Amino acid sequence: MPSYKAPLDDVSFLLNDVFQFDRYNNLPGFSDASPDLREAILSEAAKLSEEVLQPLNRVGDKQGCTLHADGRVTTPDGFKEAYKQVTEGGWLGLSAPVEYGGQGLPVTLTQAVAEFQSSANMAFSMYHGLTMGATAALLVSGSEEQKAKYVPKMIAGEWTGTMNLTEPQCGTDLGLLRTKAAKQADGSYKITGTKIFISAGDHDLADNIIHLVLARIEGAPAGVKGISLFLVPKFLVNDDGSLGGHNGVSCGAIEHKMGIHGNATCVLNYDNATGWLIGEENKGMQAMFVMMNEARLGVGVQGLAASEVAYQNAVTYARERLQGRSLTGVKATDKPADPLIVHPDIRRTLLSIRAFNEAARALVIWTALQSDVAHRSDDAQQRQAADDHMGLMTPIVKGVLTDLGFANAVQAQQIFGGHGYIADNGMEQFVRDARIAMIYEGANGIQALDLVGRKLPRNGGRAVMAFFAEVNGFIKEHGEDAAMKPYTAPLAVSLGHLQKATTWLMMNAMAQPDNAGAAATDYMHLFGLVALGYMWAKMAKVAQDKIAAGEATPYLTSKLVTGRFFAERMLPETALRLTRVESGCGTVMELPAEAF
Known part of the structure; x- marks a missing residue:
């Protein structure tokens, strides 16, 4: 059976030593998160993840969720009790505003906790993970009345939240959505349409579910410019906060999926459901992007989390499984064969996964700290720089961490040989669960296009230039240190590759947009490698x-x-990525469609 141990030492090293968490004590919430409190929070989060959530991971995978004839959706055995422990522990409100019942602590701590919980049980953690994203969208775009009425219950976990974007005919291209909103005399709207792939769309964990739904008001412009965002509760809420009757939203089906079986991924039917506009008419995409960006960072954490738990179990197996003899002579003289861990290719595989995990964790924490600065600093320049960082890094964290997280889960499974294909060992579930992270919240090809097409040129390239300057500054400061050369010299070469690729795109993408499309994924991974290499250089110095x-x-x-x-x-792969970027779109676009 698989196991999991939260990487407490690594998180503490990053928070305390590499990023010096206490340097941010001038920001609201940071001084409250003293070293002792941080240690206590992370230790309790580890205990909850290891002892409560992880044992339910296979249960959820085997049982899945059930849609009953009366329309009720039930979650796997043990999920309700585990969810109660999550809510009673205050985990949903860790970083939420104090005025709505949260603890007001930094988002950075929430992201660290999210990794633990996703590694332990990815499907389960999505229920409250989506609620935190929906809460964030309401806090930014909701009216004061909406925030007062819904947010405290969501932070407490009494109600959960979802995001409803996808429809049968539209996924990434939301301009094609058909869900309609008809305005009523009392200012509410009647929502009609069908949404698919709605994670945590219905369940029995909480008393109510607050759906955030994209729809088009009758007469609105076509395309994304005519989309609005609505709050549509499963149960209507009375003025005193008590629950009223069932709204016109129902679960039509639970999707039969490759993985994350413990999460109820639903088809939701809206039949004149009562909803309320969030923000302004036809400005729904702006409001939803708050939640989508939160979700994309969270999905990046899922990629890391899957890689980490798969790595841990592969290491255990490699230490115990006896197969063959070492190339340099017998190591286990008292055994009929040596353990797998003696073989160079096994070590190469394990080190590749570990090297990714530790750098990816640093990248997540670095980015989470920038999120805290962007939302909490009273210095406009600091907020701008942090917001630039977030915009640039969001597609990289989502795209690169989930691509490599899945690949690493596959490699960890390979360590087990045939036993990795057997369900009892848990590795095949890690692979299946990790695969979705590359798809939802914007498929990774879209993340790459977003990076190349939007994030690089934004504000005249201000964000990417700031990244180059920071990494270059670190290399110059420490490049002459002999002990640091093994880290800074390869980083300098790879940064040169990234700068060259960026210049190539600037010179070739405008005249021929297909050059940008053909290069996007390789450019995203090139950027990701440099970012991870920078994290390693910072960790090595400390x-x-x-x-x-x-x-x-x-x-x-x-x-x-x-x-x-x-x-x-691993870092030398940037040379390969650069070569691919510079090859352009020629052969990619040469064949006619009918030739495929």
């Missing part, structure tokens, strides 16, 4: 300083070796 100060530990020594492995074996 580890070296701590060792020099007399704090040598096996953890720090391992950190340096793993970072060198990334620099030697």
Whole structure:
């Protein structure tokens, strides 16, 4: 049976040493998160994830969710009890505003907790993960009345939230949506249409579900310019906050999926359901993007989480499974064969996954800190720089971390050989669950196009230039340090590849847009590799300083070796990505469609 142990030491190293969390104590909420409190929160989150959520992961996969004849949806055994522990522990309100019942702590802590919970049970964690995203959208775009009426219950976990975008005929291209909204005399709207692929769309975990629904008001412009966002509760809410009658929304089916069976992915039918406009008419995409960006970062964390839990189980198996003898001679003299861990190719696979995990975790925390700065700083310049970072990194975190998270789950499964294909060992579930993260909240090809087409040129390239300047500054500051050269020298080469690819796109994408489309995915991964390499250089510097100060530990020594492995074996891939970018769209677009 699979197991999971939250990477507490790694998160503490990143928060305390690499990113110096306490430097941000001038921001609201940070000074409340003292080192002792952070340790307590993370330890309790680890305990909940390891002891409560992880044992339910296979239960949820085997049982799935059930749609009953009377329209009720029930979750797998144990989910209701686990959800109660999550809500009673206040986990949904960790970073939510105090005035609505939250604890007001930094989002950075919430992202660290989210990794633990997703590794332990990805399907389960989505129920409250989506609620936090819906809450964020309401806090930004909802009216004061809407916030007062709905947000406290959602933060408490008494009600959950969803996002309703996709329809049978439209996924990424939301301009094609058909769900209609008819305005009523009392200011409400009647919502009619069908939404599909709605995660946590119906369930028995909470008393109410607050759906955020994209729809087109009658007479609105065509395309995305005519889309509005509506709040549509499963049960209507009375003025005193009590629940009224069932609204005109029902679960038509539960999707039969490849993975995340424990999450109820629903077809939702809206039949003159009562809804209320969030924000302005025809401005729904702006409001929904708040939730989508929250969700995209959360999905990136899911990619890391899947990679981490798959890695942990592959390491355990590699240490225990006896197969063959070491190429350099017998290692386990008292056994009929050596453990898998002695073989170079097994170690290469494990180190590749580990090197990704540790750098990806750093990238998530770095980006989460920028989110906190963007939302909490009173310095306009700091907010702008942080917001630039978030816009640039969101498609990279989502696209690269989920692409590689899935690939790593497959590689970890490979360590098990045939036993990885057997359900009892859990590896095939990790692979199936990880696959969806590459698709939902904007398929990864769309993330790449967003990066190349929108994020790079925005504000005259201000965000990407700031990233280049920061990485270049680090390289110049530490490049002459002999101990740092194994990290900074390869990083400098790869940064050069990224800058060259960026220049190529600037010169070739405007005249021929297909050049941008053909290059987008390779450019996104090139950028991701440089970002991960930068994280490794920062971690290596801190580890070296701590060792020099007399704090040598096996953890720090391992950190340096793993970072060198990334620099030697993984970062050079940027050369390949650059070659692909510069090859342009010629052969990609040459064949006529009928030739495929």
